[in-house]
Structures are given as structure tokens and as C-alpha cells.
Amino acid sequence: MKKIILLLLALLLCTACSQTPAIPEEPPLESASDAAEQAPAFPETEDHILLTLEAPLADGRTLMLEAFGRQIDEYNWGVREVRVYDGQDLLQTVFAREAIALEWDYGSVLAEDFYDYTTCWRPEETMKVLDLNFDGNTDFGLFGWSPNNAIPYYYWQWNGEQYQFACTLQDVEVHPETGEVSSWYKVEGGILYQEDYYRPDEEGNLYLVRQERERYDFPNLDANRGGALETWVPREGVVIRPRPAGLDEDKLVLIRREIPVYEVHADNTVSHFTEIWELRDGHLQMTSRNAYVYDECALVKRPGSAGRRPESWPASPD
Numbered sequence: 001m002k003k004i005i006l007l008l009l010a011l012l013l014c015t016a017c018s019q020t021p022a023i024p025e026e027p028p029l030e031s032a033s034d035a036a037e038q039a040p041a042f043p044e045t046e047d048h049i050l051l052t053l054e055a056p057l058a059d060g061r062t063l064m065l066e067a068f069g070r071q072i073d074e075y076n077w078g079v080r081e082v083r084v085y086d087g088q089d090l091l092q093t094v095f096a097r098e099a100i101a102l103e104w105d106y107g108s109v110l111a112e113d114f115y116d117y118t119t120c121w122r123p124e125e126t127m128k129v130l131d132l133n134f135d136g137n138t139d140f141g142l143f144g145w146s147p148n149n150a151i152p153y154y155y156w157q158w159n160g161e162q163y164q165f166a167c168t169l170q171d172v173e174v175h176p177e178t179g180e181v182s183s184w185y186k187v188e189g190g191i192l193y194q195e196d197y198y199r200p201d202e203e204g205n206l207y208l209v210r211q212e213r214e215r216y217d218f219p220n221l222d223a224n225r226g227g228a229l230e231t232w233v234p235r236e237g238v239v240i241r242p243r244p245a246g247l248d249e250d251k252l253v254l255i256r257r258e259i260p261v262y263e264v265h266a267d268n269t270v271s272h273f274t275e276i277w278e279l280r281d282g283h284l285q286m287t288s289r290n291a292y293v294y295d296e297c298a299l300v301k302r303p304g305s306a307g308r309r310p311e312s313w314p315a316s317p318d
Helices: 002-018 032-038 097-103 112-116
Strands: 048-056 062-071 077-086 089-095 127-130 139-143 152-158 163-170 172-175 180-188 192-200 206-215 228-234 252-264 270-280 283-292
Touching (some): 048 127, 062 127, 089 097, 097 152, 097 163, 163 180, 252 283
Antiparallel strands (some): 048 062, 062 077, 127 139, 139 152, 172 180, 180 192, 206 228, 228 252, 270 283
């Protein structure tokens, strides 16, 4: 019996020895792309780089502009500062607060942190670059806020050594062929739209050269051809810098008005005219009144939503 038990123990030991212990397999290596996809995203509520743009200068250098900010609420992103790099060297840090405090100078009405960030609906639109004064240096603007109007940008200009806050302008277009910068906005929706034209002075600062207004508040206005077009210029010797609409009304003078009108006659027929009024001898006087004949194929209805006035309206004065 004792021999049988010893034999069974020997068989069990041999069976155990013949089984190779299992070696745990190592997990497969992750590729860099897989790791990046699985890595947690940078918290949008913390400041980080929202946008990077190049800024070529007239001296041949190209600066890098980094818009640094965060998501400030469910629908908006804001820039707190712009870091200006020349290669690896940080040249300057521009704070949005500088412009916001000037634009929204309402004392203690607004919360203190309101002045720290701009407001924009998409990170990729928080900043843009352009040459605002035609000196060959790249200037930049920060999307200011989202009004029921043309978008305002806070603009900084390169002064040869660093960026300096210049102005706040809406819906800017640069016109190199005329050396002008235009800014379009509505003053009163459906009634008055305005476009300001600026030029740089010898120091590169913008000044107003004229203001074009499109008005829809005249009697007998033939609105199918657009509004009355007015040209206003600064009074002699007056220099006007970019400022909010209406602040310099008393410093401007109306020099020209073109107005499309209609007349209803006793027999209910309608005639159309284009009146030109010009400043003569210190007074606005009508200098021409030409009949206008509609071409049905070219009839243009007033657009339902406001925008820049087209370069030319279909018109054929008789």
C-alpha cells in the first residue's frame, strides 16, 4: 500500500513539472496618434493658445502673434493677451484689457473681470492681421464683441519697436489703391448706415477724410434704387480720429447728397428722378434733377438685410 501511495505522488510531481508556467503578455504599444487621440483635451476654461498668426514687418522679419485666452462661456471664447515673438524671443505681451477699458469706460458699472477678455464666437476668428496704415508692417486686431451690428475689432499698430493700441473699428476694409481704410456700420437699423474713410498721417495714425451715409428716412424716397447717399467731411482745420459714431457730428459738414425720388401725378402715374444736391456758397443746393427710367430686367429691390452698398446700382438716367 505504501508503495502505491509513493507511486501516485511521483506521477503528480512529474505532471506538475511538465507544465510550463504561463508568462503574461505585454499590452500592445500605442502609436503616437492613438495616444494623442486618447489624451485628455486641454481644459477650455484655462488660458491657452487660441490662434497663432504670422506678422511680416517692413524690415524683413516675421513676428509670431499668439492669441492667449480661454472659453469664457458656453458660446464664446475670449483673448486675454497677445504674445509677440521674434523667433524664440518674447518681444511684447499685449493685454486686451488696455483696449476694453478705453472702449467700455463706464466707471464701476461693469464687473471687474469684464475687462480681462474679448468676446468671440470661434477661436479661429479671435484675431486677424492687416496693414492698417500702409507702412509695410503688419498690424493686428482682436475681435471685440458680438453686437447686432458690424463686428468691432480692437486694433494695435506696429510703431517700429512694438505694438501700440490705435483704435476700435467695425467691418474694416483696406484699400491700397487709394491709401484709405473704410469702416462700415449701421447707426440706426433700417434707416441709417454709415461708412467712414480714413487715411494715415505722417506718423501712421488714422484720421477721417470723409463719411458716406446711406439714409432711408426721406419723403418720396425711391427705395428700390437704394437710399439717399450723403458725403460728409470734417470742417476746415478739424482732425477727427476713429471714435464711436455720432461723437463728432458737429465737426462734420454735408457737401453732397444724391437722392432717388418718385412723384405721383394727379392721374396716378409715377415719375422717377435722381436729385443731386451740393454745397454751394455755404448752402446745400440742388444742382441737377434728372429723370430716371426703370429697366424691368435691371430693377433691384432694396435688400432685406443691410450690408455694404454695391459698387454700382443699375441706373440709367434719362
